[in-house]
Amino acid sequence: MAKRKTSRKKSKQDFQIGxxxxxxxxxxxxxxxxxxxFNVSVVSDANTRAANALAKELGCAATKKLAKVTALSNVxxxxxxxxxxxxxxxxxxxxxxxxxxxxxxxINCATISPATHVQVEKRAEKVGAxxxxxxxxxxxxxxxxxxxxxxxxxRRGVFNRVRPILDALSVNLRYIxxxxxxxxxxxxxxxxxxxxxxxxxxxxxxxxxxGLDLKxxxxxxxxxxxxxxxLETDGEDMVIRDHECYFSADHAAKDSGIALKLASQEGxxxxxAAASKAQYDKMxxxxxxxxxxxxxxxxxxxxxxxxxxxxx
Amino acid sequence: MAKRKTSRKKSKQDFQIGxxxxxxxxxxxxxxxxxxxFNVSVVSDANTRAANALAKELGCAATKKLAKVTALSNVxxxxxxxxxxxxxxxxxxxxxxxxxxxxxxxINCATISPATHVQVEKRAEKVGAxxxxxxxxxxxxxxxxxxxxxxxxxRRGVFNRVRPILDALSVNLRYIxxxxxxxxxxxxxxxxxxxxxxxxxxxxxxxxxxGLDLKxxxxxxxxxxxxxxxLETDGEDMVIRDHECYFSADHAAKDSGIALKLASQEGxxxxxAAASKAQYDKMxxxxxxxxxxxxxxxxxxxxxxxxxxxxx
Numbered sequence: 056m057a058k059r060k061t062s063r064k065k066s067k068q069d070f071q072i073g074x075x076x077x078x079x080x081x082x083x084x085x086x087x088x089x090x091x092x093f094n095v096s097v098v099s100d101a102n103t104r105a106a107n108a109l110a111k112e113l114g115c116a117a118t119k120k121l122a123k124v125t126a127l128s129n130v131x132x133x134x135x136x137x138x139x140x141x142x143x144x145x146x147x148x149x150x151x152x153x154x155x156x157x158x159x160x161x162i163n164c165a166t167i168s169p170a171t172h173v174q175v176e177k178r179a180e181k182v183g184a185x186x187x188x189x190x191x192x193x194x195x196x197x198x199x200x201x202x203x204x205x206x207x208x209x210r211r212g213v214f215n216r217v218r219p220i221l222d223a224l225s226v227n228l229r230y231i232x233x234x235x236x237x238x239x240x241x242x243x244x245x246x247x248x249x250x251x252x253x254x255x256x257x258x259x260x261x262x263x264x265x266g267l268d269l270k271x272x273x274x275x276x277x278x279x280x281x282x283x284x285x286l287e288t289d290g291e292d293m294v295i296r297d298h299e300c301y302f303s304a305d306h307a308a309k310d311s312g313i314a315l316k317l318a319s320q321e322g323x324x325x326x327x328a329a330a331s332k333a334q335y336d337k338m339x340x341x342x343x344x345x346x347x348x349x350x351x352x353x354x355x356x357x358x359x360x361x362x363x364x365x366x367x
Numbered sequence: 368m369a370k371r372k373t374s375r376k377k378s379k380q381d382f383q384i385g386x387x388x389x390x391x392x393x394x395x396x397x398x399x400x401x402x403x404x405f406n407v408s409v410v411s412d413a414n415t416r417a418a419n420a421l422a423k424e425l426g427c428a429a430t431k432k433l434a435k436v437t438a439l440s441n442v443x444x445x446x447x448x449x450x451x452x453x454x455x456x457x458x459x460x461x462x463x464x465x466x467x468x469x470x471x472x473x474i475n476c477a478t479i480s481p482a483t484h485v486q487v488e489k490r491a492e493k494v495g496a497x498x499x500x501x502x503x504x505x506x507x508x509x510x511x512x513x514x515x516x517x518x519x520x521x522r523r524g525v526f527n528r529v530r531p532i533l534d535a536l537s538v539n540l541r542y543i544x545x546x547x548x549x550x551x552x553x554x555x556x557x558x559x560x561x562x563x564x565x566x567x568x569x570x571x572x573x574x575x576x577x578g579l580d581l582k583x584x585x586x587x588x589x590x591x592x593x594x595x596x597x598l599e600t601d602g603e604d605m606v607i608r609d610h611e612c613y614f615s616a617d618h619a620a621k622d623s624g625i626a627l628k629l630a631s632q633e634g635x636x637x638x639x640a641a642a643s644k645a646q647y648d649k650m651x652x653x654x655x656x657x658x659x660x661x662x663x664x665x666x667x668x669x670x671x672x673x674x675x676x677x678x679x
Contacts, residue, residue, distance in 0.1 A: 192591045204591060227590060231583065239577050240587055243570045248592035250566030250639065257637040258559040261626065264633040265551050271543065275552055278539060279504045279516060280560035283595035314573065321576040323667065323674065325569040327562065330642040355635065362635065 065219055071096040072220065073128030075121065075144055075152065076165065077109050078102075080191070081134035083198035084164070084224055089113050091201065091223045097127040122154035130217060132189075134164045137309070138171045145175045157183035160217055164189045166306070168313050169235030169242070176209060176234040185213045188234055189221065190241040194301045202226040208237035242317060245310035246328050252285045252307070252348050253331040259293050260355030260362075269294050293352035296359075304351065305344040308335035337361065377531055383408040384532065385440030387433065387456055387464065388477065389421050390414075392503070393446035395510035396476070396536055401425050403513065403535045409439040434466035442529060444501075446476045449621070450483045457487045469495035472529055476501045478618070480625050481547030481554070488521060488546040497525045500546055501533065502553040506613045514538040520549035554629065557622035558640050564597045564619070564660050565643040571605050572667030572674075581606050605664035608671075616663065617656040620647035649673060 072093055074085045077100045089095050097116040100106040110117035116127060121144055124131055131152060135141055141163065144152050152161065161179055163172065163186065172188040179186040187209040197203045205225035207214050214221070214230050221228050231237040258281065262272045273290045276282060292298065311332040318325045334351055338344050341361055343353060354361035384405055386397045389412045401407050409428040412418040422429035428439060433456055436443055443464060447453055453475065456464050464473065473491055475484065475498065484500040491498040499521040509515045517537035519526050526533070526542050533540050543549040570593065574584045585602045588594060604610065623644040630637045646663055650656050653673055655665060666673035 192587070206587065229583070229587070232579075236577075236579065239579060240574075240584060243574055243579075243584065244587060244591045244593045246573075247566050247570040247588060247595075250569070251563050251593070251595055254559050254562030254566070254639045254643075257562070257630075257635075257640050258555045261558075261630050261633065261635055261637065262552075262555055264635055265548075265629065267544075267548065267551060267555075271541070272552060272555065275504070275518065275541070275556060276559060279556045280596050280600065281556045281563070283559075283563055284592050288592065317577065318569075318573050321573065321669065323569075323573055323576055323669065325573065325667065326642040326646060327566045327639060328569050330638040331566075334638060355637065357633065357635065 065216060067092050067219060068094070070094060070130050070217075070220060071128045073097045073099070073124040073131040074134070075099045075124055075131060076134035076136070076140075077105055078134065078136075079195045080164070080198050081132070082109050083195055084132065084134065085109065085113060087199055087201040088220065088223055093220065093223065097124050099124050121150050121152045125152050125154060125156050125159055129158065130160045130162065130220060132162045132164060136165065138167045141165060141167050141171050141175060145178050147178060153178060153182050153184065159184045160213060161186045162189045162217060162220070163187070164191055166190065166241060166245075166310060166313075167238060168316070169238040172208060172235040172238050185210070185216075186234065187213045187217065188237050189224075190237040192241060192244050197226075198224075205229070206231045206237040206240055208232055209234045238313075239317065242310055242314040245307065246314035246331075248285060249307045249311050249331045249335065249348065250327045251283045252289055253334050253351055255283065255285055255290060256293055256349075256352040256355045259290065260352060260357065263294075264357040289347075289349035292347065292349040293356070296352070298346040298350035298353075300345060300347045302348050303344065304335045304338040304346055304348055307348045308332055308339060308344070311335065377528060379403070379405050379531060382406060382442050382529075382532060383440045385409045385411070385436040385443040386446070387411045387436055387443060388446035388448070388452075389418055390446065390448075391507045392476070392510045393444070394421050395507055396444065396446065396515075397421065397425060399511055399513040400532065400535055405532065405535065409436050411436050433462050433464045437464050437466060437468050437471055441470065442472045442474065442532060444474045444476060448477065450479045453477060453479050453483050453487060457490050459490060465490060465494050465496065471496045472525060473498045474501045474529060474532070475499070476503055478502065478553060478557075478622060478625075479550060480628070481550040484520060484547040484550050497522070497528075498546065499525045499529065500549045501536075502549040504553060504556050509538075510536075517541070518543045518549040518552055520544055521546045550625075551629065554622055554626040557619065558626035558643075560597060561619045561623050561643045561647065561660065562639045563595045564601055565646050565663050567595065567597055567602060568605055568661075568664040568667045571602065572664060572669065575606075576669040601659075601661040604659065604661040605668070608664070610658040610662035610665075612657060612659045614660050615656065616647045616650040616658055616660055619660045620644055620651060620656070623647065
C-alpha cells in the first residue's frame with residue numbers, strides 16, 4: 056500500500072519562532088536560526104536587558120509577557136534553567152505560554168526532570184498545542200554553530216513537523232522515544248560524565264601528589280583502560296587550573312541529582328553517582344560551584360582550595 | 368664530547384631467561400619470547416603441574432627451587448600474584464631468587480605495591496643483582512602476542528640492558544622513572560578505569576531499569592561526554608552478562624586498594640575511588656569476585672544478583 060501524503064513538507068518560512076530564555080544557550084540558538092534564514096519573531100527572558108539587546112540584534116520583538124510570545128509564534132523554543140521555571144512558563148493560570156496556544160508547538164531544550172516534560176506535554180495537549188523535548192548534550196559553541204547533539208522525546212509526528220528547525224540546530228539529531236525519555240538519557244549521560252570527571256580528578260590529583268609527570272600520566276591514561284572523553288576535554292584544564300565555565304559544577308550537581316532521583320524511584324543503589332554528586336555539592340558549599348566541572352580537581356589536587364593537604 | 372660506547376648492544380642469544388609465576392600472563396609471555404627466538408631456560412610456579420606442562424611445551428627446565436631458577440638464568444621474569452609472594456621469592460634467607468644472584472637481572476611484572484618494588488630493588492642490589500619493574504596495562508592476548516603496554520621503573524641502565532626482551536614483550540614500552548613509579552602509574556590507571564567501569568555499570572543499569580533502549584543509550588554515551596575506553600570494552604558485556612574474565616573484580620579491588628593506600632599516605636581523600644573499591648569488595652563478598660570487572664553490572668542492573676530490586 057502506497058503511503059498517503061497528508062501534508063507537504065514544512066519550509067523555513069512556515070515557522071514564526073519565539074524564544075523563552077535567551078541566556079548563552081538560547082541566544083546562540085536564536086542567532087543560528089536567524090543566520091539560517093528562519094523567522095525569529097520574539098524573544099523573552101526574565102533578564103529584560105538581555106532580551107531587549109538580543110531583539111535589537113535580531114530585529115524581532117522582545118516581551119516579558121509569555122502570552123505575547125505565543126501570540127507572535129507558531130513554534131516556541133524554551134531554554135529555561137530548571138523545573139520550577141518550566142512549570143512557571145507553562146502555568147495553568149495567569150500569564151502563560153499556554154494562553155491561546157492552540158496549534159502552537161513548543162520545543163523544550165532545558166535540562167529538566169523527565170517528569171516535568173511529561174507534565175508539560177499533558178498541559179500543552181489539553182489546550183490543543185504540542186510539546187517536544189529537545190535535550191542538548193552540547194555547549195555554547197555548538198548552539199551558535201548549529202552543531203548541537205540533540206535528543207528528542209515526544210510524539211513522532213511533532214518531531215517530524217519541526218524537523219527543519221531541529222536540523223538547523225543540530226549536527227546529531229536523535230528521536231529517542233516518548234516525552235521524558237530524552238531527558239532520562241541526558242541525565243544518564245551527565246551522570247556518567249560526572250563520575251568519569253570526578254574519577255579523573257582523583258587520578259591526576261594523586262599523581263601530582265606522588266610527584267609523577269602528569270603529561271606522561273595523561274598520555275598513559277589515554278592509551279589504556281583509563282581513557283575517556285573527559286580526559287580529552289578536562290584533563291589538561293585540571294592540571295593548569297583553567298576552570299573557565301562551559302558546564303558548571305552547579306549544573307553537574309543538578310544533573311547527577313536528577314539521575315539519582317530516578318534511581319531512587321527505581322529502587323537502585325548507585326554509590327558512584329552519589330559520591331560524584333557529593334563532590335559537586337561540596338564545590339557549591341565551598342563557593343566554587345560556578346567553576347567548570349573540571350574545577351572538581353580543586354578538591355583532589357594537593358594544596359588546592361578543597362583539600363586539607365598543604366602544597367608540597 | 369662524543370659518547371663513549373661502554374658495551375655492545377645485547378642480542379637475543381645473550382639472554383638465558385627464567386620465569387617465576389607461569390599463570391596465564393607469565394606462560395604467554397614465555398611462549399611469546401620463545402617464538403621470538405629467545406632462550407627460555409627454566410620455569411617455576413607454585414602450581415607444579417602448570418610449570419611442568421609449560422616446560423615440556425617450551426623444551427626447558429622446570430623447578431620448584433628458586434635458587435635453581437637464578438642458577439640457570441641471567442634474566443628472571445617474575446609474574447606473581449601479590450606483595451607477599453614477591454617478598455617471598457625475593458626472601459633474604461632460605462630458598463630465594465637472590466641466592467648467588469650476582470649479575471642477574473630481575474624483571475618484575477606483577478601488579479604489586481610501589482613500596483615492594485623499591486624493597487626488591489634494594490635487596491637485589493645488595494647481592495650484586497639488578498631489578499626492574501615492568502608494569503603491564505594489558506591482558507592475556509597481548510601477553511601472548513607480545514603487544515603488552517609495558518611501563519618500566521628502575522635504573523635507566525638496567526632498562527637499556529634488557530631492552531631487547533622488553534621490546535619483544537611489548538608494543539608500547541615506556542620508561543617511567545625510578546623503582547615503584549611505574550607501579551604508581553599502573554595503580555592510577557586501574558583506579559581510574561575501575562571508577563569509570565563502576566560508573567558505566569550504574570548508567571546502563573539505571574537505563575535498563577527505565578526501559579530505555581540500551582543500544583541507543585550506549586551509542587549516545589559513545590558520542591558524548593560519557594564516552595570512555597571501558598564503554599568500548601565492557602559496555603556490551605555488561606548488558607549481555609558476558610563476564611568471562613580478562614581482569615577480575617578481585618584484581619580490580621586489589622588495585623584500587625593500592626591506589627587508596629597511596630592516597631591515604633599522601634593525605635588525600637578520594638571518594639570515587641573508595642566507592643568503586645567498595646563495589647568490587649561487595650562482589651568478593653557475594654562470591655562473584657572471580658568475574659571479569661564488567662561483572663560489576665551484576666550490582667546495578669535490576670533483578671541481578673547484587674541488587675535487591677526484582678526483575679521487571
